[in-house]
Amino acid sequence: MRSSSSSSKRRQSVKARALGGGVLYLNAAMSSDAHADAAPMAKKAKMEDKDAIAMETNENVPPDAGSGNVNAESVKRSMREYYQQFYPADLMYKWLAYGHDGKHAQVDKSFTNRREFCFTLDGDIFARYQNFPNAKEFRAGLARKVPSKIDIGPVFNRKPSERHGVDFKPVERELVFDIDMTDYDDVRTCCSEANICGKCWPLMTVAIKVLDVGLRKDFGFKHLLWVYSGRRGVHCWVSDERARKLSDEARSAVAEYFAVYKGTDASGAKRLSLTTPLHPSLKRAYNDVLKKYWTEVYLPAQKIFEHEDKYTPILDSIQDEDIRSELESAFKRSGTDSVARWELLETLVTREQAKVKRNYKLDGILEKIVFGHIYPRLDIEVSRHMNHLLKAPFCIHPKTGRVCVPMDPETCEKFDFEQVPTVLDLISGTKSLNESTELFTEKFWKALDVENEAKLTSKTREVKAANQSGMDF
């Protein structure tokens, strides 16, 4: 479990450690040190509390850890060229404007300028509360400051640069989700911490498949943008107007709905919020996604039933002495793989369950094992609050140099993070971002754009109708 889960109290603050070693707290809402256009005045600080600002800080990551690391200096040197030639600034700005950057009579002209952007400068300076009135200014800001990372914050009731005052507050932002491979260390035998490989990446595929369907079917959201975080995880940006306007309480409720996995206790047992029978949405996840990935992908890759430290807590959770000892001796004999061992476990449990109407000792045990290992593990603190920054799509991850590219949930099982273009690939011309910007446009932005237009048009009709009825009196 990551420490960020317990740090919500400090979410409004940027807890930062000065490079000299002292700790300083920059209260985000009150500090005068983080002016929108006062980057030079920003404290030179090393991010310590991820929850305070965004994902993918480099905390707890040894300098040589992580797969696919490239030379950080060459990435840094390439950023200016990246923003000038490759970063789809206009497309990003258009998305975040939700139609309010157009010429339509009903646009809210102040909307775009009330959105917070946070630029990370020189690796560890956070210039929060940047706002840009139009795409041209956004591009100019990028060219001027060349951030190593861009985070997107909420839309406030006023311009972020005019944030001093008691009533300054966020009024909308995308509902976001963050899933990070470091939260899966206890169920990986291939890698740990920031490292990822083709054997553990399917855990992200499972997370996308389950959450995407859940958000669409159970909550009715339509405009979901999935993005590779550039290193070891994925983000989801739910951009429906209804999602953007959710209160913090409602965001928490949505995140909790998916927070089935509650961590591991001291004995290694996984804590889960599961009922018997399963909630219909969890039953769907189990039948449509989890079962298949468990036997076809996860077990062959992670071989957990061939690792005693991994299977012991599983056997301990089976409240039937006979089954447990039969499995224990079977697992000690060589010659069977994890899939065969799971099938044996499944057979013994099912046979025992069939003997009585309801076997309370073995209730839902198979499901519990599967959910405890591969059901999505969310960093729910990221989802809970409107006022939470999240790394923007198409950023460059400073360690891997990879672009945070959009992903298609329908084909995410084919996604290969090793093939994601790095900033160096783009500059050398060996790869391009065309496929990624096309995916963003075709699978996400187009439908949203149509809806934005339709909303403005219906607003016009409402205004006309109101004027009409006014004239009737």
Ligand SMILES: [Zn+2]
């Ligand atoms: Zn791995």
